[in-house]
Amino acid sequence: MEFLQTLFGYVDSLTWGWSLIPILVVFGVFITIMSGFVQFEFFGRMFRVLSGKNQNSDPNNLSARQALLVSVGGRVGGGNIAGVAVAITLGGPGAVFWMWCIALIGMATSLVECTLAQIYKRTDGEHSFRGGPADYIRHGLGSNYNWLAIVYAICLLAAFGLGFNAFQGNTVAGAMQDSFGISRFVTGALLVLVTGFVIFGGIKRIAKAADVVVPVMALGYLALALIVIVMNIGEIPALFVRIVSSAFGYEEAIAGGMGAAIAQGLRRGLFSNEAGLGSAPNVAATALVHHPVSQGITQSFSVFIDTIVICSCTAFIILLGDVYVAGATGIDGVVLTQQSLASHFGEWSRYALSLAILLFAFSSIIYNVYLGENALAAITKSKPALLVLRVLILGLIFLGAAAPNATSVFFFSDPMMGILALVNLIAILMLFPTAIRVINDFRAQLKAGVARPVFDPAKFPDLDLDRKAWDTNRWK
Structure with a gap:
């Protein structure tokens, strides 16, 4: 075990330690420039998905909006509460x-990787699709790269399907115990029951659960923040000045100054939104859309x-609270957010935050489960293997919730995610010309006055596409 910990420690230092974050940043800037700042070009179209209009009319297929909510549920987790607090500390x-900067850059990376997932998606039964980096590696780069697809799938399964679910179970149980005094065993058992009900219904039931949970958690948390902003509206201009001044080292808030601000901001942004890590494309591929770029814009x-x-x-x-002290260290991220919220609303808000953590973590769990299942599908189509995986994941969720120290076993999760990201970035770089071809097709149709561009596989005869996945009869 000691040898494995040392080995994965080296992998972690070689990826997240010094190489991966700069690579993700440089790559994001490259995609932004070479794509013609595509994330800003299509920014106005992003909001269309919220209305639910112009979605596919087939209730048996996942819509773009449902895929959006599943991916938001996965991206938004405990890190949005605790991780941001740690970054500020x-x-x-x-x-x-x-x-903010890395998010704007990451929007372009996510658009490209999710467009590729849609291009190379495969039909999975009569009314569903499956895809992601493993598929765009196999069908985009060719059979010679099948081994790379397997490496990707193993890393995805280990990091998201197994390790991160144990951590999410631990996060939920800890919040419930600290705020409500509920036993970790009780929380673990309830979490397993609800998660089991959702995941055994497949991606469609996961999407339905996300359709309920994600708007509630996101809008609820947004409402709390808006009330805080309104209560402190006079301080907002000074706050933005403070943020920018600290970002460029004009206001020495912590040891390390500008360098520490950049490092923590980039790291938190990348960990939170997962742009370029190769996780979200697995969900992006499940949606029924008229053009691959449509789902890229959505993601x-x-x-x-x-x-x-x-x-x-x-x-x-x-x-905007009075708890945070510049330069102070050693405070837990969740505690800082809890105390700050309490400084605005009183002690009751601690319970509201615990419920938010519960919803954030649960949405991440069902998202991670699907990623694990998709990774397994890239390795084997065995149905017994899928059943074993689901039972194993439920067991790990309970273990993480009931025995918090057990999560130390999953020390491999972050290093595996680092390898996962590097594999995905290599694939995106090699397939970037293909993505640009499809994006330009989308642009050409818009320029010709087509309000809703449609993807025609016949225009791309050189690509290994699943023609059935792009049968226009699915949209009628």
Whole structure:
């Protein structure tokens, strides 16, 4: 065990330690420039998905809006509450500015990777699709890269399907015990029952659960933040000045100054919105849309919601409160957010935050379960294997909830996610010309006056596409 911990420690330091974050940033800037700032070009179209209009009319298929809610539920988690607080503690208010910057860049990365997932998606039964990086590696790069698809799938399964679910169970149980005195065993058992009911219904039931949970948690948390902003409206201009000043080192808020602000802001933004990590494309591929870029735009919006909206809510709650002290360290992220919220509303708000953590973590769990299932499907189509995986995941959720120290076993999760991200970035870089071809097709149709561009596989005869997945009869 000691050897494995040392080995994965090296992997972690080689990925998240010094190489991966700069690569993600540089890659995001490259995609933004080479795509013609595509995330800003299509920003207005992102909001169309919220209305539910112009969605597919087949109730048996997942719509773009449902795929958006599932991915938002996965991206938004405990890190939006605790992680942002830690970033501010270690990087000062300036970390928030750099968090915003990496989100704007990450929107382009997410648009491209999710467009690729749609291009190479495969039919999975009569009314569903499956896809993601494993599929765009196999069908986009060719059979010679099948081994890379397997590496990706193993990393996805280990990190998201197994490790992160144990951590989410631990987060929920800890919040319930601290705020309500509920036993970890009780929380673990209830979490397993509800999660089991959802995941055994497949992606469609997961989408229905997300359709209920995600709007409630996001709008509820946003409402709290808006009330805080209204209560402190006179301080808002000074707060933005403080954030920008700290971001560029004009206001020395913490040791490390500007460097610490950049490091913490970029790290939190990337961890939170997952742009480029190769997780969200697995969900993006499940939607029935008229054109791959449509879902790319939708998933780019998911990054905006996660970081620009939800993470900013936490930042404003903390920075407009009187609990945070610049330069102070050693305080737990969740505790800082709880205490800051209590400074605005009183002690009752601690319970509201605990419920928010519960919803955030649950939405992440059902998202992670689907990622694990999709990873398994890329390795084997065995139905018994899928059943074993679901039972194993439920067991790990309970273990993480009931025995908090047991989560130390999953030390491999972050290193595996680091490898996952590197594999995905290599694939995106190699397939970037294909993504641009499809994006330009979308642009050309818009320029020709087509309000709702339609993807025609015949225009791309050189690509290994699933023609059945793009049968226009599905949209009628």
